[in-house]
Amino acid sequence: MSTHTLEEILRPQSIAVVGASGDPSAGGRNFTTALLAQGYSGKIYLVNPKYSEIMGSKVYPSLKEVPGPIDYVISCVPASEVLNILESCSQKGVKAIHLYTAHFSETGRQEAAELEQRILKEARKRGIRLIGPNCVGLYYPQQRISFGDDLPKESGSVGLISQTGGGASNLIHLASLRGVRFSKAISYGNALDLNECDFLEYLSQDPETKIILMYIEGVKDGKRFFNILRQAASTKPVIIIKGGKGKSGARAVASHTASLAGSVKIWETVVTQAGAVSAKSLDEMADLAVSFYFLPPIQGPRVGVVGGGGGASVLAADQCEEAGLDVIPLPTEVREELRSKGIPTWDWVGNPADVSVWGWSGADLGVGDTLQILARNRNFDLLIIFMREPHHRNEQRISAETYLEQYNLKEINQKPLLAVLPDKSLGINDYDDWRWKLMSEVRTQLIAANIPFYPTIGRAAKAARKLIDYYQKRG
C-alpha cells in the first residue's frame, strides 16, 4: 500500500452508485453490473428514486437514505443534478465522487462550463475530491472495482491513467489477450479536480504498479507534470500516448475532454527529457506494455531471428534494421556447431535463419535445438521466433503442448525472447478449422511461460528497440 493521499480514495470501504439503473443502455447499469459481477468486497449501495430493486439488489431512493457511511460515489445522474447530490455526499462523509456524468465543458457551451466550475467550488468547500467528470473512473481488480464487467478479475503490475474511457477498456482488452494484467486503471476525463499529475504521482509511488501507461489529451500544469514524469520514469517505465498532436486532433480533444492539446514539439521534448517512452497508437501501447511486462532489460540491439520462410526472412531483416535492431551475420561458432550437427546447409544458412518448425531438412535438429544454439551464443542480445499455424494439409490434429515442444521455448532462459504470431480475424469458414483454435491455445501457453507475442515482426522489433532505449537511458 502506498502512503499517497489518493490511496484512501481509491480503496473505498463502500460505494454508492447514484443513478443506478436496470436499463441495459444506461451508464448506471454498467457500473452496477460491473461491481456486482466482479464481486466488489465492500458495501454497494444502489441509489435511484425510480426503482426499489435492480437485479435483486435493494435500491435506495436517495443518498440520505443509505444506512451506513459512504466512501465513494459513482455519479450517473444528469449534469443538472450533480450539485444536489454533492450536498448529500457531504452529509454522508463521502471522500470522493467519480463523475461519470458528462456534458460539461467538453460541449463548448458556456453554461455547461460554468456549472462545471460551480461543482468544483462546492466540492472543494466540502472537502470532496472529484474524478472526472466525463469518464469511466476506476478499475481496481484487487478491490473488484471495475468500469466493465468483462474486464479481467486478476491483478497485475500495470497501472493505466487515461483521458479516454473507451480507449482504456479497449487497451485493457488488447493487453490482457496477450497476458498483461493491471494493478489499477483510472479514467479521468475532463480532469476538473484530480488530474494527470495526481494520478501519475500516485502510481509512481504505488508498490503494486511496476509499469505505467498514460493516454493524455492535455496537461494542466506543465512544470509540475514534467517533474512528476521525470521522477516516475526514473523508477519505472512510463509509456505515453498523446492524443491531439495535429490541428484536427486538437479540435477533437477540445470536444472530447475540453483539454488544451498544446504544442507537439514541447510535448515531445518533455517526454524525451523525462525519460518516458512514447507510443502512437493503442496497438503500439499494447506492444510496449507486453514487452515491459514480460521481458527483462535487453542489453543491446543484436538480434537473432529464426523460423521465417525465405521471403519472410528478407523482410524480417529489413524491418528489424529499420526499427534500429542489428541483424548480425550468423556467428562463426553457430555455423560450426550446425556443421558439427550435420546440417547440410551449414555454410548457407544466415541470420535470419530460415529453418522451418519441423527442423532442418536432411538432419535431426529441430527449430527448438537451433534456438538453443543461438540462445547460448553471447553475440545475441535478443531472439525473435516466428510461429505459424500448422500447414492446412496437416490433417492430424496436434495439441498446443506438442506444437510448443517443437520450439522448446521454456528452455530459452538465457535470452530475451519475442514470438511473432500473425493476428488474423477468422473468415466464416475458419471457425471449423482446428488450426486456429490451436493457435489460440498456443497463445495462452506462451502467456503462461511469460513469453510476449506480437502480430508482426515489425511491431516486435519496434517495441524491442524502445525497451533497449529506455534501459540504456536509465543506465
Added chain:
Amino acid sequence: MSTHTLEEILRPQSIAVVGASGDPSAGGRNFTTALLAQGYSGKIYLVNPKYSEIMGSKVYPSLKEVPGPIDYVISCVPASEVLNILESCSQKGVKAIHLYTAHFSETGRQEAAELEQRILKEARKRGIRLIGPNCVGLYYPQQRISFGDDLPKESGSVGLISQTGGGASNLIHLASLRGVRFSKAISYGNALDLNECDFLEYLSQDPETKIILMYIEGVKDGKRFFNILRQAASTKPVIIIKGGKGKSGARAVASHTASLAGSVKIWETVVTQAGAVSAKSLDEMADLAVSFYFLPPIQGPRVGVVGGGGGASVLAADQCEEAGLDVIPLPTEVREELRSKGIPTWDWVGNPADVSVWGWSGADLGVGDTLQILARNRNFDLLIIFMREPHHRNEQRISAETYLEQYNLKEINQKPLLAVLPDKSLGINDYDDWRWKLMSEVRTQLIAANIPFYPTIGRAAKAARKLIDYYQKRG
C-alpha cells in the same frame, strides 16, 4: 488474352509434374494436389518412377512414357536430375519448365551456381523457357493452375509477381480474406531465364490484370526494368515491395534467391520516377491491393470520419493527419442539417464525428443517416467509418444484415468509403461468443458490397493517401 509471348507459356494445354509424390511433406505432392483439387482443365501427367498411382491418378515412370504432348513441366526433382529431364522435355515439345527444384546459386556454392548456368544454356539451346529455379511458379485461377490447393478458385483482376513463394501464398491469403481475387500470380525465385521484366511486361499488357503487385529482391537489368515499370505504371497501379533494403536484408536476399539487392536510394528513385507505389510489408501491400481493388480514384485528401468513441476520434484525427489526409472541420451545412434534424449536440459534434452505431442519443437519427449527410457534402473527398462488434452485454443476437442496416453503407455511392474493423485473433473463450462470428459475416457482406476494410484507421489512412498520390501523379 494478351498477344505477349508469355501468353502461350502461361496457358498450357497439358502439364506434367515430374517428381510427383504421395508423401505429404514432398513438394511434388503440393503441386499434384493443387492441380487436382483446383480442377485444372487441361491434361495432368504425374511422373515418378517410384509410384504407379498417386491419389487414384496414374503415374508414369518417365516423361518419355507420357502418351500425349506436354506444354508445361513442373520440376520437383533434385537439382542433379534437371539436366536429364531437360532432354526429355525437348523431345516432348515442352515450351516451359517451372523449376520448383532449388539448391542452386542461392546456396552460395560454386558447383551449384555452375550447374544452374549449364541448365540455362541447355534450355536456351532447346528453346525451352524456364520459370525459377527455387520458386512455386504459377497460380492462374481461371485455368485452375495453382501452387496451393487452398488458394481461391475464383479469378479477379490483381496480378502478382513475386520472388518469394511463401510470401506470395501469404499475400494471396491476406488479400483474399478481404475480398481481393487474382488474375494470376507468378513466383519466379532465382530468375535464371524469365525474370521480373518479362513478367511485368506481360502483366502490363494483360487485359485480365488491372492492378499489379510485385515483391522483388533484385533486378537483372535496371534500365529495362525502369522502362517497363514506367510503362506499366502509366496504365495500371503497380505496387512494389523491395526485399533487401538494408545490409542484413541484402545478405538474406543473397541466400534466398542469389539476387543482388542493389542500392536502396537508386531503388526508391526508380519507383518514384516510374510512378509506381511502394509498400514496406505484406500487410501494407494487402491494404493497397484492397484499396485499388475496391475504391474509385480519390480526388483529394479531405476525409470525414464517423463512428469512433471520444478517444478513438482524437487518435483517428492524429493518425489521418500524420498519413497526409486533411481532417477538415465539420462543414457548416452538415452542422445545420444536424440541427434541423434535432440532434442535441449539433453545435458540439466535430469531425471525426463521435456518433455510436446506435445513432445520436436524444434524436432519431442513426449512424447511417449521418454518413449519408456527410456523403452528400461536396467538401469531403472520402469517408472512413469505424465498425465494432456489438457490446458484450448485448445478449440478443443480431444478424449481419441487421447489423449493417444501421450503417446503410450500400447507399454511400457518392463517396469513396473505407471501413475500419479491428483485426483480432480469438482468445480461447471467444470461440463461443456469437459477436466474433457476426463480425466475420459482416466482413463477407462488406466484400459483397465492394467496401474495403482495414484493421486500423492508421492503415486505412496510409493506403488512402497512397491511392490519392498515385492518381494525382497520373493526372
